[in-house]
Amino acid sequence: MSERLTKDQLDAFKVGMRQNDQNGSGVIATSDIPTVIAALGYTIPESEIASILYELDPDESGVVNMNSFFGMVSEKLASHTTLEQVKMLFNSMDRNGHGYISVDELRFITQAIGVNVTDSEIKLMVETLDIDGDGKVNFDEFATLFKHI
Template sequence: MSTPQTTTNNQSLTFTNSDEIQKVFNRFDTNNDGKISSSELINVMKAIGSDTSDEQLNQMMKTIDADCDGYINFNEFVGFFKQNAADEDEQMKELHEAFQMYDLNKNGLISATELHQILSRLGENCTVEDCVKMIQSVDSDGDGFVDFDEFKKMMTKNSGEGA
């Protein structure tokens, strides 16, 4: 069985089997009736420190409650986690493809020269020195290159801003 994952508020939850998913479901299902109501969901959200609005709660329920009965059953809960895992897999694939576009020599690193070549092809008017500065701004290990982890952090940080 694959390992479904979901990311919420920069925290990654990993579930290795259905027993673990069942335990999480049971934490949400506080009255043990086999389904999660909107009030149970909001109580959990408050318990983890989320300030979820009524509109956000309604949207969450609409997203997860596939049969539209006003409750989240275990199968819907599992489906939600599997969909999130598939979405994350697709996002990671897209990040790898973007990284590979800049990694011209395919050594797993983006140099200032490679960045300059790509940006020039895209019509950007910048110098190699400008690209060195760009690399330095995200080069957390100080090796003068951007590796995939640094690229991923940069892209994730930028995509989360203003959201």
């Protein structure tokens, strides 16, 4: 298991963080961090989330610099990602069970978790992962986000 998340995983986090940084200040409310982590399919014990929040916001200001968040959380999340979790996440996104994630399914997921992403951003996400060029993301392509496990 890698100690760091891949570039693609960090990019996914950046999208989630930007959605919670509406004014572009480069900070996010500490209260939003568990939501961002959960929305990306990670399950971390509550005690560890509390530890992460304390490390990121020791003065309890209520906000966290996004760069600090990426550095610390990428190490913690990488250690919690298993192939089984990747498969579970993929299956939850593959709503119709056809073995791939379509643009429509990704759009539904982002809307369901309250992430406002444009159609062009959703298409770019799919294109980035779509190795075989069929316009959809199969499990092997999806798993490349987690290739260091």
